[in-house]
Amino acid sequence: MDVEILSRIQFAFTIAFHYIYPPLSIGLGIIMVIMEGMYLKTKDKFYENMTKFWVKVFALTFAIGVASGIVMEFEFGTNWATYSRYVGDVFGSALAAEGIFAFFLESGFLAVLVFGWDKVGPKMHFFSTLMVSLGSMFSAVWIVIANSWMQTPAGFHIVGEGLEARAEITNFWELVFNPSSMERLFHVLSGCWLAGAFLVMSIGAYYIIKDRHIRFAKSSIKIALVIALFASLFQLATGHQSAVGVSKNQPVKLAAMEAVFDTQENAPLYLFGWVNEQRQEVSFGIAVPGLLSYLIGFNPKTQVIGLNDFPEDERPPVNIVFQSYHLMIAIGMALIAITFLGAFFWWRGTLFKQNWLLWIFVFSVLLPQIANQVGWITAEVGRQPWIVYGLMRTSEGLSKSVEAGQVLFSLILFTIIYTFLFLLFLYLLNEKIKHGPEDPDLIPSEIGHPKS
Amino acid sequence: MEITFDLNTIWFFLIGVLLAGYAILDGFDLGVGALHLLVKGNTERRLMLNSIGPVWDGNEVWLVTGGGALFAAFPHVYATVFSGFYSAFMLLLFMLIFRAVAIEFRSKRPMQWWRNFWDTAFSISSILIALLMGVALGNIITGIPLGPDKEFAGSFWGLINPYTVLVGITTVALFMMHGAIYGVMKTEGELQKKLRSWVNNTIIFFVICYITTTMATLIYFPHMVEHFKNAPVLFIVALLNMLAIANIPREIHHGKDFLAFLSSCASIAALLLIFALGLFPTIVYSNPNPEYSLTIYNASSSQKTLNIMLIIALIGVPFVLAYTISIYWIFRGKVKLNNMSY
Numbered sequence: 001m002d003v004e005i006l007s008r009i010q011f012a013f014t015i016a017f018h019y020i021y022p023p024l025s026i027g028l029g030i031i032m033v034i035m036e037g038m039y040l041k042t043k044d045k046f047y048e049n050m051t052k053f054w055v056k057v058f059a060l061t062f063a064i065g066v067a068s069g070i071v072m073e074f075e076f077g078t079n080w081a082t083y084s085r086y087v088g089d090v091f092g093s094a095l096a097a098e099g100i101f102a103f104f105l106e107s108g109f110l111a112v113l114v115f116g117w118d119k120v121g122p123k124m125h126f127f128s129t130l131m132v133s134l135g136s137m138f139s140a141v142w143i144v145i146a147n148s149w150m151q152t153p154a155g156f157h158i159v160g161e162g163l164e165a166r167a168e169i170t171n172f173w174e175l176v177f178n179p180s181s182m183e184r185l186f187h188v189l190s191g192c193w194l195a196g197a198f199l200v201m202s203i204g205a206y207y208i209i210k211d212r213h214i215r216f217a218k219s220s221i222k223i224a225l226v227i228a229l230f231a232s233l234f235q236l237a238t239g240h241q242s243a244v245g246v247s248k249n250q251p252v253k254l255a256a257m258e259a260v261f262d263t264q265e266n267a268p269l270y271l272f273g274w275v276n277e278q279r280q281e282v283s284f285g286i287a288v289p290g291l292l293s294y295l296i297g298f299n300p301k302t303q304v305i306g307l308n309d310f311p312e313d314e315r316p317p318v319n320i321v322f323q324s325y326h327l328m329i330a331i332g333m334a335l336i337a338i339t340f341l342g343a344f345f346w347w348r349g350t351l352f353k354q355n356w357l358l359w360i361f362v363f364s365v366l367l368p369q370i371a372n373q374v375g376w377i378t379a380e381v382g383r384q385p386w387i388v389y390g391l392m393r394t395s396e397g398l399s400k401s402v403e404a405g406q407v408l409f410s411l412i413l414f415t416i417i418y419t420f421l422f423l424l425f426l427y428l429l430n431e432k433i434k435h436g437p438e439d440p441d442l443i444p445s446e447i448g449h450p451k452s
Numbered sequence: 453m454e455i456t457f458d459l460n461t462i463w464f465f466l467i468g469v470l471l472a473g474y475a476i477l478d479g480f481d482l483g484v485g486a487l488h489l490l491v492k493g494n495t496e497r498r499l500m501l502n503s504i505g506p507v508w509d510g511n512e513v514w515l516v517t518g519g520g521a522l523f524a525a526f527p528h529v530y531a532t533v534f535s536g537f538y539s540a541f542m543l544l545l546f547m548l549i550f551r552a553v554a555i556e557f558r559s560k561r562p563m564q565w566w567r568n569f570w571d572t573a574f575s576i577s578s579i580l581i582a583l584l585m586g587v588a589l590g591n592i593i594t595g596i597p598l599g600p601d602k603e604f605a606g607s608f609w610g611l612i613n614p615y616t617v618l619v620g621i622t623t624v625a626l627f628m629m630h631g632a633i634y635g636v637m638k639t640e641g642e643l644q645k646k647l648r649s650w651v652n653n654t655i656i657f658f659v660i661c662y663i664t665t666t667m668a669t670l671i672y673f674p675h676m677v678e679h680f681k682n683a684p685v686l687f688i689v690a691l692l693n694m695l696a697i698a699n700i701p702r703e704i705h706h707g708k709d710f711l712a713f714l715s716s717c718a719s720i721a722a723l724l725l726i727f728a729l730g731l732f733p734t735i736v737y738s739n740p741n742p743e744y745s746l747t748i749y750n751a752s753s754s755q756k757t758l759n760i761m762l763i764i765a766l767i768g769v770p771f772v773l774a775y776t777i778s779i780y781w782i783f784r785g786k787v788k789l790n791n792m793s794y
Contacts, residue, residue: 064553067553074519081535088524094525103516111779399531
């Protein structure tokens with residue numbers, strides 16, 4: 001294997017692993033703010049203990065998120081040095097802004113959030129929780145802006161020629177509000193809220209099934225369900241917005257997402273299928289005629305540009321993009337269905353008696369995670385062969401001084417360390433779930449704590 | 453020497469400030485880690501760990517932001533150094549991950565073997581991180597082989613030689629001293645007594661390393677002192693550095709632990725300032741072929757970007773300082789264990 005494929009695998013693997021955690025932190029962040037807000041309002045110790053439990057889960061996801069996030073900050077330089085030289089002037093500013101505006105805010109107030117319960121008053125503590133939550137979202141803002149610039153570059157010009165050529169900023173606000181950044185930001189954020197909400201619903205439902213911590217579980221589920229209900233619908237709206245954006249800004253990606261080979265009006269929307277790229281057809285598929293055209297332009301006569309209109313070496317791999325995109329949509333629909341069922345039975349007053357639905361809650365924690373991953377696969381693989389759409393190919397962005405053996409070695413180590421880290425995460429999460437929240441009747445003590 | 457305060461110069465020193473902030477802040481928690489195994493007993497080790505508990509994570513953010521700022525202001529330096537030092541940086545990243553995990557997981561289970569394992573992981577990773585960073589710094593002093601295309605043209609083993617390892621050990625010694633003083637400040641009773649007795653030893657260890665490094669630099673890498681020869685007024689920085697170091701045992705002796713810690717912070721800042729003044733306006737010195745060196749001019753982003761970034765920094769940095777100071781203020785005083793501790 002050569003440096004290119006190894007670097008691609010390593011980046012994909014490290015970012016996919018990293019992306020398990022930030023969505024959980026962002027989602028749990030909002031939930032903690034709501035819970036602690038209820039504590040401030042009601043002064044009921046119960047809500048404080050509830051917040052404390054979720055803070056512990058949050059701290060765990062945050063720790064692994066930071067550890068795997070440092071890798072991302074430096075991997076552009078280690079593996080994609082030529083890319084870094086080419087885009088540093090533009091892309092680097094977004095990363096630096098993330099550091100200054102988001103990371104310090106998050107990690108500073110995290111100290112108070114986790115360790116400051118008896119160091120500051122309840123209002124100051126609530127403020128810290130709010131700042132951590134806000135910081136985690138700021139971080140999403142800057143990173144999505146940076147990535148969106150790679151999808152729809154704007155606010156720059158190319159200076160120099162040949163090896164000396166690079167992108168330089170002409171307008172900072174055009175970089176920030178590049179054509180895809182805002183719609184993608186909201187789409188990413190609602191994916192994060194769903195990840196957090198479904199984690200809370202899953203653990204809560206498990207407690208109810210096991211008949212433990214009932215009041216805690218019911219309250220947690222209700223809060224999370226409200227967020228999930230809002231986020232799953234918002235996800236649908238922003239997803240639609242993003243797809244319309246892709247059709248305008250990156251038509252070749254849209255063509256791959258729906259396997260449109262020939263430019264056509266009345267383009268169909270597949271519910272599922274398997275793309276045969278050689279024969280340029282979708283087998284075993286079911287399609288709704290005209291729906292793609294309709295969704296993109298609110299008119300079945302809208303023309304959808306096909307893959308064949310692009311040179312062969314400027315098309316992404318079709319089937320991967322098609323499958324991940326369709327899986328994301330299927331899961332998005334399932335999440336809407338699950339939250340609506342939950343809301344319906346809550347309204348009827350029988351939510352916590354529907355054991356089958358509670359079991360669905362328990363396992364559906366995986367759904368937003370999978371959807372987030374395949375959503376990013378759609379976005380990133382769909383951009384190929386470009387690293388910056390239309391400007392630089394991924395194969396041109398590599399580090400020239402790095403050899404295949406070095407990347408192979410680091411990739412093997414990442415695989416071992418991240419596997420180990422993931423198992424530890426599951427183990428410790430499981431320990432926290434088994435331990436459960438503090439009983440509100442007990443004064444917080446070392447009872448049941450393994451450390452002493 | 454002449455310094456014109458253009459944007460490139462400002463950014464050279466701003467990144468220096470971020471890295472100095474990192475060295476001062478993460479320096480003490482790496483130092484606490486380096487001393488960790490010398491402390492025996494579970495409660496005492498937990499006290500060590502929890503003395504840095506609320507802050508180590510935030511301290512690492514200085515490194516991340518420093519990296520981001522380097523990317524934005526001097527993309528060629530970011531690209532050349534990180535791809536050139538590929539294997540060394542990967543090792544550093546693995547150690548940073550390992551250390552974070554060790555801190556987080558050490559006290560989660562009661563078994564002795566579990567805790568011993570994570571204690572060892574915590575301490576060794578802390579030492580290796582300091583060592584690797586020192587070796588990287590050493591390579592910036594010796595210079596690294598660069599090509600006309602700004603790319604690194606050497607090998608991993610070429611980065612390791614007696615001088616760079618010496619700078620690495622000096623860094624470990626510096627952080628151990630810094631960490632011991634921080635420990636004295638945050639603990640009480642027997643543990644504090646023990647740490648207090650270590651401060652002098654760590655100072656001696658550091659001063660020996662420092663003198664050796666300085667002599668080796670003067671002999672083998674005179675380009676680092678060029679500016680000092682031309683502008684002897686800069687020797688004030690070196691003098692301040694020595695005074696700051698000499699002040700530490702005095703304050704410790706009088707029990708003014710916080711002042712000792714400030715002295716230690718000042719000596720780290722002065723050391724990095726000497727280093728930065730020695731380099732300026734070069735960032736990565738090319739050896740051989742100095743004409744390929746990366747400087748604050750040929751490796752920088754456009755003036756427009758440097759200007760935008762300066763505005764971002766002017767907006768952001770006051771906030772960053774405000775949170776950092778408030779967090780340290782909230783967690784001032786001796787460390788106590790409770791049910792949220794590590």
